Amino acid sequence: MxxxxxxxxxxxxxxxxxxxxxxxxxxxxxxxxxxxxxxxxxxxxxxxxxxxxxxxxxxxxxxxxxxxxxxxxxxxxxxxxxxxxxxxxxxxxxxxxxxxxxxxxxxxxxxxxxxxxxxxxxxxxxxxxxxxxxxxxxxxxxxxxxxxxxxxxxxxxxxxxxxxxxxxxxxxxxxxxxxxxxxxxxxxxxxxxxxxxxxxxxxxxxxxxxxxxxxxxxxxxxxxxxxxxxxxxxxxxxxGSELPTPETRESTVTDVVQLRVDGLTVTSDEGFELLSDVSFSVRRGEIVGFAGVEGNGQSELVEAIMGLRKPSAGRVVLGGEDMTEWTAQRRRRAGIGFVPEDRHRQALLLEAPLWENRMLGHQDQAPLGGRFWINPAAARTDTQRVMDEYDVRAPGPETLAGALSGGNQQKLVIGREMSAELAMLVAAHPTRGVDVGAQAGIWDRIRDARAAGLATVLISADLEELLGLSDTLYVILRGRLVAKLDPAEVTPETLGSYMTGAALEESA
Amino acid sequence: MTRVVAWARGFAPTVVALGVALLVTALFILIIGENPLAALRALFDFGESPTAQANSLGVWINRAAPLFLSGLAVSVGFRMGLFNIGVEGQYRIATVIAAGVGAAIVAPAPLHVLVIILVAMLAGAAYAAIPAVLKVTRGVSEVISTIMLNSIAIGIAAYLIRRPFADPDLGEGENTTTRDLPESGRIPGINDLFGLLGLEEPRRPVYGFVFIAILVGIVMAVVLSRTRFGFELRTSGLNPSAATANGVSASSMTIKAMVLSGALAGLVGLPELLGESFRFSGESFVAGYGFTGIAVALLGRNRPLGIAGAALLFSFLDRAGPRLQSEGIPPAAVVIMQGIIVLCVVIVDEIGRRRLLRAEERRARVEDPQTVTEEVAS
Incomplete structure (x- = not known):
């Protein structure tokens, strides 16, 4: 040229x-x-x-x-x-x-x-x-x-x-x-x-x-x-040609299915299918990861599980109870922890102090909240605990959440969600914007919870995170689950070609 | 100690705003060729004789009570980003229905008053529920619907005093009105209190309802800061999508907030109804508290104590209107001053809010030098 x-x-x-x-x-x-x-x-x-x-x-x-x-x-x-x-x-x-x-x-x-x-x-x-x-x-x-x-x-x-x-x-x-x-x-x-x-x-x-x-x-x-x-x-x-090798560890996966998603389909207002016939299940003690290039239906999947988006077909079953028709409120109360992909939009009150953020989502349950009353004193105390345990660096519980760095905000969100007795956890990009040291800490928390029997849905763009944490790995492409892979055996080539759709085109 | 400092910090912007407003108003008075200092004196002039002073004080209190209630009503909506412009219509409807029902029933004194208060709150709540339901089910902006319902309220009230609630003993040519409340449905004035405090007693009654207003303010302060409802209200206002994601239903909060706002609005007309006029007629009814309440809520930053201060300030200025006129200054100066105060507070508030966030960021950085505050999408 x-x-x-x-x-x-x-x-x-x-x-x-x-x-x-x-x-x-x-x-x-x-x-x-x-x-x-x-x-x-x-x-x-x-x-x-x-x-x-x-x-x-x-x-x-x-x-x-x-x-x-x-x-x-x-x-x-x-x-x-x-x-x-x-x-x-x-x-x-x-x-x-x-x-x-x-x-x-x-x-x-x-x-x-x-x-x-x-x-x-x-x-x-x-x-x-x-x-x-x-x-x-x-x-x-x-x-x-x-x-x-x-x-x-x-x-x-x-x-x-x-x-x-x-x-x-x-x-x-x-x-x-x-x-x-x-x-x-x-x-x-x-x-x-x-x-x-x-x-x-x-x-x-x-x-x-x-x-x-x-x-x-x-x-x-x-x-x-x-x-x-x-x-x-x-x-x-x-x-990249090198994928991180997941550390070998004992499987904690049990036989008890905690979340079952069955034929889930989500349609946009314009009539496009954003999620098509997605089915999978998560057992207690299992982390199910979803790999995919962003914008292929991950957000819709998360929102459908959390009750923030109405599916046009399919069922979502939590521990044997069909929760397809439940409101977001009821799902949260049933003990689904939620780490959203956009913390500013869905997880935090930037103009409120940390203790109010700690209370958010738990305002209707003891010990911080209740049916009528909330307990600001207990929230302040517990915020201090979360700050210590999760290394949230801030002057104190009265600091406004908006004053914190993204990493510290994320640590607060993780700490908040992990503080409750959870039925399951939906985590989207749990370590986004977090420095390397804190990232390892968050991973350890998620692994500990898994060992204690928590069922987790993990969405991430970070392959190291996906491969390092997941027991089962799905690849999502254009709203469909196109592959179910074993994180221990997956190669960068297969993962990359599934994520970008190259594998499908070749087989077609 | 830190709380006192924080409180003082929160209060400082308002003081600055008041100062600026005073200066601008002085400038305005200079421009129209009058003496600002004379105006200032008139503002603080309560009259010569002890009776005149007591009267002045009474007017101040009487006007502050409905403004306070109206401000409270508006603030409940504001807290979650709802603009209840319809307090005006809600208290009109509530007052006429309370007057009608109150005159129709017979009950012993405290119960009678209680029933009237409850009826007023229910009527206000029901009228406010209309825009709430429209918003939740059909997405109708509450600003539009409440404004239109204000006009409709005037028509409904006019109908009610002409037909179902009309005083049957009225002669030809007399103004239509509801029947008078019986003695048991009235709240006695607190003029005696003036005597106890060593003051002259004002000639017109000073509304006893002011104590109920204070009680309502205390209850609201507790509700907003200590209850789940108050927390969820604040949450929905600060970040609606985070609230939804964390189990706060936006539509149910909209309904609850509007209904509570309407219930409080229902109280606005009661100090006058139960304390002096005892009936609803086109003449005795004082309109406009609902709109001024919006300014009062803004000035009071949606906090009960702040709203109390704002209501006292506004009624203090209102009270001075006639005196300014006697100094040759148009009473509109008062309205201008009120407007400027609100404007200044809004501006100074925003500046203060940003500075507070910067200060917080600086403090957070001390804890974690690596901290980079993310850009908040504006």
């Missing part, structure tokens, strides 16, 4: 206090190519793109655009240099028209007023050249998701972008829309623009990309051409 590089990243390192999000990242994007960046969730793709888009500055390394080094202080600098970004979550004003959304913040003016004629003309031209099919006067509220995405792309093009970053653009689209998007991308490429395409869906990447760069654990590990690689090889690059 003779095309010249338009963006070059050289030795980019970005540290956040306590973690290195990116290190030694090298990336060269050529003019007129679709460059895919693949990697698991948490591999550092987003951090890298934020660096490129000027949302934060790298600690080391250089960014060159058209061969000359640049120093972005804000996205405005990046836009001025011709780099635009389409976020996964659209940033459009529903009650404005397509035209108004596109020009917002970059309005062509005529005598102090918005020059509609010029704007309309330019948008029409853009739409025609790149085949976007935009109707400038329609309200964004009336548009489909795919149309909105095209508006976002047009918005970026309108500002003169020559490099367009698309952050997981297909996550929100149905298959036909994905094909249409790929046609648009081909159009952009044909006009000499560069597209940086972030994804973790290997089949799509292989279909659309000219070049693929794989990121693992914060650094670029390989740059390959799709024609010279197979899904299997790509999967292995993504997951």
């Amino acid at each position: 003779t095309a010249e590089p338009v963006v070059e990243l050289d030795g980019i390192t970005k540290r956040f206090p306590g973690v290195v999000a990116n290190h030694d990242v090298d990336l060269t994007v050529l003019r007129g190519e679709v460059h895919a960046i693949v990697g698991e969730n948490g591999a550092g793709k987003s951090t890298l793109m934020k660096t490129l888009y000027g949302m934060h500055r790298p600690d080391e390394g250089t960014i060159r655009v058209d061969g000359s080094p640049v120093d972005f202080h804000s996205p405005n600098d990046a836009i001025a240099a011709g780099i635009g970004m389409v976020h996964q979550h659209f940033m459009l004003a529903d009650n404005l028209t397509v035209l108004e959304n596109i020009v917002l913040g970059a309005e062509p003016r005529a005598g102090g007023r918005l020059d509609y004629a010029t704007a309309r003309e330019r948008i029409r031209e853009l739409s025609q050249r790149y085949g976007l099919g935009l109707h400038p006067n329609r309200l964004v509220a009336e548009l489909s998701v795919a149309d909105r995405q095209r508006v976002e792309i047009a918005k970026v093009l309108f500002r003169g972008a020559r490099v367009i970053i698309l952050d997981e653009p297909t996550a929100v689209l149905v298959p036909q829309e994905v094909d249409a998007l790929f046609t648009n991308l081909a159009g952009l490429r044909g006009e000499g623009l560069a597209v940086v395409f972030i994804s973790h869906k290997l089949d799509e990447v292989l279909k659309v990309a000219d070049t693929i760069t794989v990121i693992r654990r914060g650094t670029t590990v390989a740059t390959v051409e799709p024609s010279a690689t197979t899904p299997r090889q790509l999967a292995e690059l993504m997951v």
